Amino acid sequence: MTAAFTVRVQDDVAEKLDKIAELSDRSRAYLAAQAIEEYVAREEWQLAEIQAGLDAADRGEFASDEEVAAVIAKYIKPAGKQ
Structure with missing residues (x-):
């Protein structure tokens, strides 16, 4: 099942999205849905990791x-060994 909703973006962002859609032979809606899915997955993971650390x-x-x-020590070299 899918849910539909409206999102507003600046005109220049919409124009860039349209160009990417055309070049990738995808629809604006497909690209927007992909971007939202990736954002949600990344945020979900990050928030879960933060919660695990707090726990x-x-x-x-x-x-x-x-x-x-x-x-x-793995990231800082001793003095004089640059």
Whole structure:
């Protein structure tokens, strides 16, 4: 089942969407639906990850000082070794 609704965008965005639709041989509605689906999936994942982190923090599950230092060490070179 699908739901229909109206969304308003700036004229320049609609024009760009029309051009992309024409070049990709897709409809404006198809591209808009794809963009919304991708946005919803990404936001759903991100919010779930944030909630999982908050739940872990509520349980007192934190990285140790040694674990944090090990992660930082992977990205920061020691002084003099550039």
